[in-house]
Amino acid sequence: MKRGYHHGNLRQALVDAALRLIAEQGPTGFTLSEAAKAADVTPAAVYRHFAGRDDLIAEVARQGYDIFAALMEFAYNAGKPTALAAFEATGRAYLAFARKYPGHYMAMFESGLNLQAHPGLAEVAQKARAVLEQAAEQLSQHLPANKRPPATMFSAHIWALSHGVVELYMRGAPGAKSPFPPEDLLETGIGIYLRGLGLLPPDA
Amino acid sequence: MKRGYHHGNLRQALVDAALRLIAEQGPTGFTLSEAAKAADVTPAAVYRHFAGRDDLIAEVARQGYDIFAALMEFAYNAGKPTALAAFEATGRAYLAFARKYPGHYMAMFESGLNLQAHPGLAEVAQKARAVLEQAAEQLSQHLPANKRPPATMFSAHIWALSHGVVELYMRGAPGAKSPFPPEDLLETGIGIYLRGLGLLPPDA
DNA sequence: TGTACATCAGTGAACGCGCGTTCACTGATGTAC
DNA sequence: TGTACATCAGTGAACGCGCGTTCACTGATGTAC
Numbered sequence: 066m067k068r069g070y071h072h073g074n075l076r077q078a079l080v081d082a083a084l085r086l087i088a089e090q091g092p093t094g095f096t097l098s099e100a101a102k103a104a105d106v107t108p109a110a111v112y113r114h115f116a117g118r119d120d121l122i123a124e125v126a127r128q129g130y131d132i133f134a135a136l137m138e139f140a141y142n143a144g145k146p147t148a149l150a151a152f153e154a155t156g157r158a159y160l161a162f163a164r165k166y167p168g169h170y171m172a173m174f175e176s177g178l179n180l181q182a183h184p185g186l187a188e189v190a191q192k193a194r195a196v197l198e199q200a201a202e203q204l205s206q207h208l209p210a211n212k213r214p215p216a217t218m219f220s221a222h223i224w225a226l227s228h229g230v231v232e233l234y235m236r237g238a239p240g241a242k243s244p245f246p247p248e249d250l251l252e253t254g255i256g257i258y259l260r261g262l263g264l265l266p267p268d269a
Numbered sequence: 270m271k272r273g274y275h276h277g278n279l280r281q282a283l284v285d286a287a288l289r290l291i292a293e294q295g296p297t298g299f300t301l302s303e304a305a306k307a308a309d310v311t312p313a314a315v316y317r318h319f320a321g322r323d324d325l326i327a328e329v330a331r332q333g334y335d336i337f338a339a340l341m342e343f344a345y346n347a348g349k350p351t352a353l354a355a356f357e358a359t360g361r362a363y364l365a366f367a368r369k370y371p372g373h374y375m376a377m378f379e380s381g382l383n384l385q386a387h388p389g390l391a392e393v394a395q396k397a398r399a400v401l402e403q404a405a406e407q408l409s410q411h412l413p414a415n416k417r418p419p420a421t422m423f424s425a426h427i428w429a430l431s432h433g434v435v436e437l438y439m440r441g442a443p444g445a446k447s448p449f450p451p452e453d454l455l456e457t458g459i460g461i462y463l464r465g466l467g468l469l470p471p472d473a
Numbered sequence: 474t475g476t477a478c479a480t481c482a483g484t485g486a487a488c489g490c491g492c493g494t495t496c497a498c499t500g501a502t503g504t505a506c
Numbered sequence: 507t508g509t510a511c512a513t514c515a516g517t518g519a520a521c522g523c524g525c526g527t528t529c530a531c532t533g534a535t536g537t538a539c
Binding site: 071072075106107110113114 | 481482483484485486
């Protein structure tokens, strides 16, 4: 494990330590000093790689959005050629991401950091959002134009439902336990929603 | 404003100060010392009325659940005799509560406090939840028994959607701005969902 | 291959700060007579 | 109504702590010759 005086890749080691700490204690419980200690390094060393605490969290979020966008993109492509299958796959991918990358997810959605304040963060966040919007756009082509809701509203509904399921039913949740597996909850919820749009047969 | 040496109702004054601070800075940014200062009192005085910082937050949440349950109950009753109207009214009430009582809302859903750790908190939370579940139960009576989802799943969907809308589209949101008014987003989302359940005509 | 030197990643000590919490206290308030 | 006294809400000082951040430094690494 001895890597000599210089660390080798301290920057990413700090990100990884931050990820673990954020997943364990939430983004606000996370401290720069702890992350430094976890990486076997003095707190001051962090400043060789990041402007400060917020900048480290922002980098975690940035990597999160990257992974997230890639995952959504992959799910979307895997679901093609059916617009419906592609759309449903992105919904599942949302939850899978939240489960598999809790530290990233928290840094992205629960740290309260300002997307505009960190260069590049807003763009990569928008890129992730765009995948879902594209899936919604394609799917809404299957609706008669007159009763077609805007695709952005469409995807906002799904995004909100997914986020709500994660926050309320996937976390160790405040005291209560989930009545249903989050995955089932989202799956059925999206199913009912799509039926309501006329994209699934009423008796499916 | 002089109320003499004794404060009069310091307990509630501290709760009110906490509410304002939590609404402004989030539940984790909130400090006991600031709350004390806002109530024109020494930090130590807080300990005459609360066991500590967490206990004060818990009391804010407790009062929040009380108001929340009352609001939901009122909306539910005002929507009767139609099960559908009653149900939709509770959805609107959820958002109205989040908007009108942001400090309470944050203490309840974003402070990460353990419902079980504070006596009475779990009960009052359950009471609030029960109102929505009751509305869902009644509404699901209008569905053929064979294709009726469990009412708890039903209400979980609506709860998740509502919470997601609040977190993602009602807050000053991380950098982005909402594409739609949150109220519209929830209204249309619930509408589509109910149509999917067969509780609204397909062309409504 | 060997030497001199520049670079710069990480050190270690220190800082000022605000936090939650404790403690012995004081003096306004309420009550008993 | 007046006096003596018990209560207890709020004071003020102090504590230990961990935080984010700064600074002059050191010594391992990489490069030029």
